[in-house]
Amino acid sequence: MGKYLLRRILQMIPVVLGTTLLVYALVFALPGDPVRAMFGDKPVNEAVAAQIRAEYNLDKPFFIQYLLFLRNALTLNFGDTFAGQPVISEIARAFPVTIKLALMAFVFEALFGVVFGIISGLKKGKWYDSVILIVSLLLISVPTFVTGFVMQYFIGVKWRLLPVTAGSNPGFLDLLMPAMVLGSVSMAYIIRLTRSEVSSNIAEDYVRTARAKGMSNRSVLMRHILRNSLIPVVTYLGQDLGMLMSGAMISETIFNIHGVGFLTYQSILKGESNLVVSVVTLLTLIFVVTNLIVDMLYALLDPRIRYA
Amino acid sequence: MKKKVLALAAAACSLAMLLGACGGSGSDNGQASGKVIINAWASEPQNPLIPGNTNETGGGRPGDLLFARLVSFSPKGDASNEVAQSITPNADATQYTIKIKDWKFTDGTPVTAESFTKAWSYTANAKNAQLTSSFFSTIKGYDALQDAKTLKGDEQLSGLKVVNDHEFTVDMSQPDATFPIKIGYLAFAPLPTSFYKDPKAFGQKPVGNGPYKFVKWEHNQEIDLVKNPAYEGNDVAKNDGVNFKIYTQDNAAYADIQAGNLDVMETVPAADTKTFQKDSSLIAYNKAGSVSQTFTIPSSLDHFKTGTEEGTLRRQAISMAIDRDTLVKKVFNGVATTAVDFTSPLTPGFSDSLKGNENLKFNAAKAKELWAKADAISKYDGQLTFSYNADGGAKPLYDAVVNQLKNNLGINAATNPMPTFQGFRDAITKRQMKGAFRTGWQPDYPSAENYLYQLYDSAAADGNGSNDGDYKNPAFDALMTKAYAAKSTDEANKTYQQAQEILLHDLPSFPLYYGNAYGVAAKGIKGFEMNWQNLPVYEEMTK
Numbered sequence: 001m002g003k004y005l006l007r008r009i010l011q012m013i014p015v016v017l018g019t020t021l022l023v024y025a026l027v028f029a030l031p032g033d034p035v036r037a038m039f040g041d042k043p044v045n046e047a048v049a050a051q052i053r054a055e056y057n058l059d060k061p062f063f064i065q066y067l068l069f070l071r072n073a074l075t076l077n078f079g080d081t082f083a084g085q086p087v088i089s090e091i092a093r094a095f096p097v098t099i100k101l102a103l104m105a106f107v108f109e110a111l112f113g114v115v116f117g118i119i120s121g122l123k124k125g126k127w128y129d130s131v132i133l134i135v136s137l138l139l140i141s142v143p144t145f146v147t148g149f150v151m152q153y154f155i156g157v158k159w160r161l162l163p164v165t166a167g168s169n170p171g172f173l174d175l176l177m178p179a180m181v182l183g184s185v186s187m188a189y190i191i192r193l194t195r196s197e198v199s200s201n202i203a204e205d206y207v208r209t210a211r212a213k214g215m216s217n218r219s220v221l222m223r224h225i226l227r228n229s230l231i232p233v234v235t236y237l238g239q240d241l242g243m244l245m246s247g248a249m250i251s252e253t254i255f256n257i258h259g260v261g262f263l264t265y266q267s268i269l270k271g272e273s274n275l276v277v278s279v280v281t282l283l284t285l286i287f288v289v290t291n292l293i294v295d296m297l298y299a300l301l302d303p304r305i306r307y308a
Numbered sequence: 309m310k311k312k313v314l315a316l317a318a319a320a321c322s323l324a325m326l327l328g329a330c331g332g333s334g335s336d337n338g339q340a341s342g343k344v345i346i347n348a349w350a351s352e353p354q355n356p357l358i359p360g361n362t363n364e365t366g367g368g369r370p371g372d373l374l375f376a377r378l379v380s381f382s383p384k385g386d387a388s389n390e391v392a393q394s395i396t397p398n399a400d401a402t403q404y405t406i407k408i409k410d411w412k413f414t415d416g417t418p419v420t421a422e423s424f425t426k427a428w429s430y431t432a433n434a435k436n437a438q439l440t441s442s443f444f445s446t447i448k449g450y451d452a453l454q455d456a457k458t459l460k461g462d463e464q465l466s467g468l469k470v471v472n473d474h475e476f477t478v479d480m481s482q483p484d485a486t487f488p489i490k491i492g493y494l495a496f497a498p499l500p501t502s503f504y505k506d507p508k509a510f511g512q513k514p515v516g517n518g519p520y521k522f523v524k525w526e527h528n529q530e531i532d533l534v535k536n537p538a539y540e541g542n543d544v545a546k547n548d549g550v551n552f553k554i555y556t557q558d559n560a561a562y563a564d565i566q567a568g569n570l571d572v573m574e575t576v577p578a579a580d581t582k583t584f585q586k587d588s589s590l591i592a593y594n595k596a597g598s599v600s601q602t603f604t605i606p607s608s609l610d611h612f613k614t615g616t617e618e619g620t621l622r623r624q625a626i627s628m629a630i631d632r633d634t635l636v637k638k639v640f641n642g643v644a645t646t647a648v649d650f651t652s653p654l655t656p657g658f659s660d661s662l663k664g665n666e667n668l669k670f671n672a673a674k675a676k677e678l679w680a681k682a683d684a685i686s687k688y689d690g691q692l693t694f695s696y697n698a699d700g701g702a703k704p705l706y707d708a709v710v711n712q713l714k715n716n717l718g719i720n721a722a723t724n725p726m727p728t729f730q731g732f733r734d735a736i737t738k739r740q741m742k743g744a745f746r747t748g749w750q751p752d753y754p755s756a757e758n759y760l761y762q763l764y765d766s767a768a769a770d771g772n773g774s775n776d777g778d779y780k781n782p783a784f785d786a787l788m789t790k791a792y793a794a795k796s797t798d799e800a801n802k803t804y805q806q807a808q809e810i811l812l813h814d815l816p817s818f819p820l821y822y823g824n825a826y827g828v829a830a831k832g833i834k835g836f837e838m839n840w841q842n843l844p845v846y847e848e849m850t851k
Binding site (some may be wrong): 032093256 | 433435437454526555559569732733
């Protein structure tokens with residue numbers, strides 16, 4: 001187990017290096033000159049433009065720029081944005097908000113997804129099974145931004161139940177609606193996944209055997225049906241935590257949350273390569289780590305899986 | 309068992325509902341303390357809050373409220389003295405003597421002549437990499453401050469001379485009658501001595517001398533200003549402060565205005581332009597504004613050369629084949645106004661009856677006739693492309709323009725969308741455009757000069773300014789020079805009208821419409837009005 005963990009952690013190094021290089025190259029290849037764009041429609045003073053380029057190393061060839069970035073990154077100096085802000089403090093501002101939002105969405109989708117999935121799976125064909133199925137189908141087929149705008153208009157503007165937008169330093173209630181929107185599609189998938197797993201496991205031989213031996217309904221459900229049904233759900237949830245972090249952009253723009261998605265979008269538009277690369281690298285790390293945690297969880301859920 | 313599961317789900321649901329129900333209250337509008345704080349829509353400044361390094365509205369909104377300049381502009385764009393006691397030109401407008409009033413920065417230090425001269429020199433000095441440095445190019449000594457390699461950053465413009473604490477003189481390298489208006493632009497703001505000790509820290513926490521005082525800047529979230537009690541200038545605030553709320557996009561802000569969480573924004577999401585004036589949950593504003601939207605055909609483009617008979621005929625034909633009234637109605641749902649000149653209805657000296665402005669009116673028959681005449685001189689059957697940046701919402705407009713030209717003139721036209729504004733501007737500055745391209749102009753100060761000289765004078769061509777089509781006409785240049793040396797603003801404006809008549813004949817670019825100043829305010833806001841920059845007049849707003 002320990003050796004396996006170590007190997008997985010060492011594997012992260014080439015993954016992270018590869019991502020930074022790739023992303024740096026992509027941002028570098030964007031059409032247009034970010035320094036010229038700073039002048040907008042106004043005349044460009046070339047002397048000033050050259051001075052700014054030198055300040056941000058933009059006058060150097062691609063590979064030198066990349067190596068300079070890497071060298072600074074090793075000392076945890078990720079450079080400055082064009083607005084004169086250290087990249088690290090921009091990240092420190094955006095990440096907590098997105099992590100809060102993603103965790104809320106995660107809890108929302110896991111809780112409701114699994115609960116409704118079990119209800120549906122245990123009682124296939126009942127009217128509430130049909131309702132749950134139809135609602136989940138609706139959530140999957142309607143794009144998130146539609147769900148977002150509709151919820152914002154009715155729950156926020158019309159009925160005044162929840163805050164319309166989150167704004168600065170959002171609290172639990174500010175993020176509740178965005179989290180629900182963000183988690184809604186995954187919740188629908190989890191409902192369907194849990195439902196089909198539960199309903200197929202319910203007919204398995206070991207369930208029948210357990211019941212025949214006189215085991216209580218509750219133990220059968222918890223020990224046998226759920227434990228076996230949750231393996232694919234955990235896989236999905238683990239993948240999804242990373243997706244929630246990086247994919248929160250739509251929800252973030254609709255509800256005015258200044259998180260990672262919006263930060264990345266803005267910095268791509270402005271050609272802030274340092275910021276884009278730092279954010280994407282961090283997201284990659286989160287992905288890799290959550291994957292590792294999921295793999296470890298397998299061992300707990302399924303005794304047959306053992307890592308050497 | 310089943311009952312238990314259902315009960316659990318029901319409990320979870322009702323918990324969510326309960327939490328939801330109490331979410332509506334408790335939002336802080338700054339009313340608690342009895343003070344009137346205006347919550348205004350904003351975007352994150354792209355640069356530190358240093359006047360000379362601010363050239364976009366994100367930084368311009370707070371900057372304009374924090375710094376008082378020598379002159380200030382009324383909402384309509386008329387200039388009057390602010391920090392200046394008097395501004396006196398010599399006979400040919402090559403030297404100005406400026407006297408200033410007693411005035412203080414919010415840190416208590418006095419505003420002196422040096423507060424201005426040192427700030428201007430700092431911005432002009434290329435070593436300091438300030439984005440607005442070219443605004444100082446008409447002051448003597450500017451050229452000596454352009455080689456960043458040999459400069460230290462504290463060299464001064466030789467044309468600025470301090471007489472005493474309350475008086476300084478400005479020597480111009482060429483006559484400049486618009487200088488007394490230009491100095492109302494944010495880049496000409498004075499800076500306190502504390503700035504030079506640490507410009508970087510100042511940019512995060514500016515100290516100004518304007519109607520408001522800086523409180524805090526939470527990046528990507530908000531910028532808070534409070535009323536400056538010591539300010540006694542032209543624009544004393546009627547409220548107690550302005551909090552600029554930074555939004556991810558305008559839809560979210562619009563929803564907040566409808567719900568009353570935000571007080572004012574100076575735009576409306578595209579999807580809502582049809583309905584915002586009828587929406588009873590807010591206050592709407594929509595009047596002709598100062599932004600001039602045009603497209604340009606390079607003056608050296610074959611068959612379209614300005615100053616040649618063929619080129620002029622073709623340019624006039626294209627202009628007359630475009631039905632601007634329909635564009636304004638159908639594409640912009642009425643939040644634009646049909647263009648009749650090269651400046652804007654908010655520019656001092658504007659006239660809607662200039663000689664030659666029938667070239668901007670729709671006349672399909674005449675257009676065809678002119679095009680046929682041009683074809684008689686030299687046959688043209690190439691494709692005329694219209695380039696625009698696709699990230700700014702210009703697609704419906706250019707699709708419509710191209711369709712009108714095809715239908716009304718029967719020529720081969722096509723659009724050429726370019727993905728980003730950056731790449732688009734790049735292609736223009738590198739002169740790679742082989743057809744028409746989108747151009748637009750938002751004035752920096754309310755003067756016809758800012759539209760005409762910057763966009764069409766020979767001195768601004770070939771990459772030296774914003775004359776992106778490289779239009780050159782000695783007769784036009786002569787009028788610009790004459791206007792610069794004019795004795796009065798009225799006289800200058802008359803000359804600018806003559807110059808415009810040349811442009812209306814030559815059509816170096818094609819005015820399409822003026823972007824309206826339009827926006828919305830929350831119900832209960834009093835004094836909501838927009839100024840010549842298409843921005844709300846924040847000082848006048850109360851609740």
